[in-house]
Amino acid sequence: MTPQIRGGTSERPSWDEWLSNRRRQPTTAILCALVVVTAIVDLATGNGTQIIHLCGLAALIAAMLCTTRQVVLVGAFYTAAVAVVYTSELANSGAPTVIASVTGSAVAGIACVLLCKSRWEREQLLARVRSAAEAAQRTLxxxxxxxxxxxxxxxxxxxxxxxxxxxxxxxxxxxxxxxxxxxxxxxxxxxxxxxxxxxxxxxxxxxxxxxxxxxxxxxxxxxxxxxxxxxxxxxxxxxxxxxxxxxxxxxxxxxxxxxxxxxxxxxxxxxxxxxxxxxxxxxxxxxxxxxxxxxxxxxxxxxxxxxxxxxxxxxxxxxxxxxxxxxxxxxxxxxxxxxxxxxxxxxxxxxxxxxxxxxxxxxxxxxxxxxxxxxxxxxxxxxxxx
Known part of the structure; x- marks a missing residue:
């Protein structure tokens, strides 16, 4: 698989950047697995506690550590898990509660994606600045x-x-x-x-x-x-x-x-x-x-x-x-x-x-x-x- 950079440029990323993205994939898998396990536990207990909302932290962690695509994946898992848990308790929660919970988790996921995008742009800017500074210093x-x-x-x-x-x-x-x-x-x-x-x-x-x-x-x-x-x-x-x-x-x-x-x-x-x-x-x-x-x-x-x-x-x-x-x-x-x-x-x-x-x-x-x-x-x- 040839590493590529996305975002309107045909330049390839450096080996360090490509390897860093590869290392983030296990983090994404762990966060998605955590969401699934929490949803299963929530469904098994069925006591109306809805601990699935704690998995919003998984999307936030992904926003701080992973790429935008990986954050979208974790956010989608989180939103889907909330929908499954609340739908299973539709009789007790009522449709408005289900809709509000699913909508809230989707909004939280979108916010994490925007946060990740902003962080990623800052990282790229810092990398370019450091590269220019390194070139200037190596000239000296x-x-x-x-x-x-x-x-x-x-x-x-x-x-x-x-x-x-x-x-x-x-x-x-x-x-x-x-x-x-x-x-x-x-x-x-x-x-x-x-x-x-x-x-x-x-x-x-x-x-x-x-x-x-x-x-x-x-x-x-x-x-x-x-x-x-x-x-x-x-x-x-x-x-x-x-x-x-x-x-x-x-x-x-x-x-x-x-x-x-x-x-x-x-x-x-x-x-x-x-x-x-x-x-x-x-x-x-x-x-x-x-x-x-x-x-x-x-x-x-x-x-x-x-x-x-x-x-x-x-x-x-x-x-x-x-x-x-x-x-x-x-x-x-x-x-x-x-x-x-x-x-x-x-x-x-x-x-x-x-x-x-x-x-x-x-x-x-x-x-x-x-x-x-x-x-x-x-x-x-x-x-x-x-």
Missing amino acids: LRELPLRTDDAVVDGLYVSSAQDALIGGDIYEVLPTPYGTRVLIGDVRGKGLPAIHAGAAVLTSFREGAYHQPSLLGVCIRMEEALLRHNHYARDTGDGERFVTALVLQLEPAGRAEIVGCGHTTPFRLGGGKAEEIWLDDPGLPLGLGNLAPQARTAQKCSFPAGERMVLCTDGVTEARDGKGVFYPLVDRLSTWADLPSPELVERLRLDLLRHTGDQQSDDAAILVVRRNGCVAADEAASADGP
Whole structure:
């Protein structure tokens, strides 16, 4: 049987919608069976109590859970059952009572059908709105994993906003003429203003990463974009935002360059253990760079092929359980350092939800960057010099 959608459109429903309709059929069968059983009990007792009217709740339940056609079916069963019960007691009830009862049950059934139709239209509208919102959000943040010639980046993103795919955290992975460049950031604040500020920084990174030879130049471009956004935000009545960020660039000879902008430090996984990469200059967040006495600096570190680097936002490191205990990210990474990246990400996701009791108070993002650079090329570059 081919699933189809009715209502003046030739589009087919999604598999989830079709499966949801199939799951509603047992509910309809149970409600109809309940009406029939109640009518039989009412006829068997014959004491004039007419408990069949309680089955009006069956039509109401169907209106809240089932499709319009299924509500019509339950309502028809209910009306027919009322007619049978009252007709069997016609001598005692009288024709006016029978007519009034049957008419009342039919009106109740029609009201349930109208209620179901209204609910169904609202559900379809909400589905369309969510679909459009999801498309817009996926345009801002691309779906993980992301791949370049020399890296594969797995990860996770958990938004603290209900029914939202993204919040104030941002990330991007780009192949550029200067090597793979990775960004992870966290906008201070929540809601649409935070998303707008994150979009300004993310758009600037996507442009500057291709044209700026130095990683520091990319950070300058991002800060300039955020300052322009804050100037516009002041004019429109929104508050200013700043963004903590970490920018990573993969270089030849098994090296990497990192620029910190007040962000959480990264971790390196290798040899079955995890170690934190401490930055000599953690820097100030984007939007506050003019407050620093000196310009940001870049830091080099070892990152050979086959090793992995974990970048995250403070929604992970500062996640707390019911007792206020922070999430032990370093311990978890050390325990699961040998797991493949997809499995590591899934373990972290489930463990983070368990730690917070599925009550995430801040957006959380994790990127696991695995270097896939050519080992021969790296060794050759190492032989030529540091």
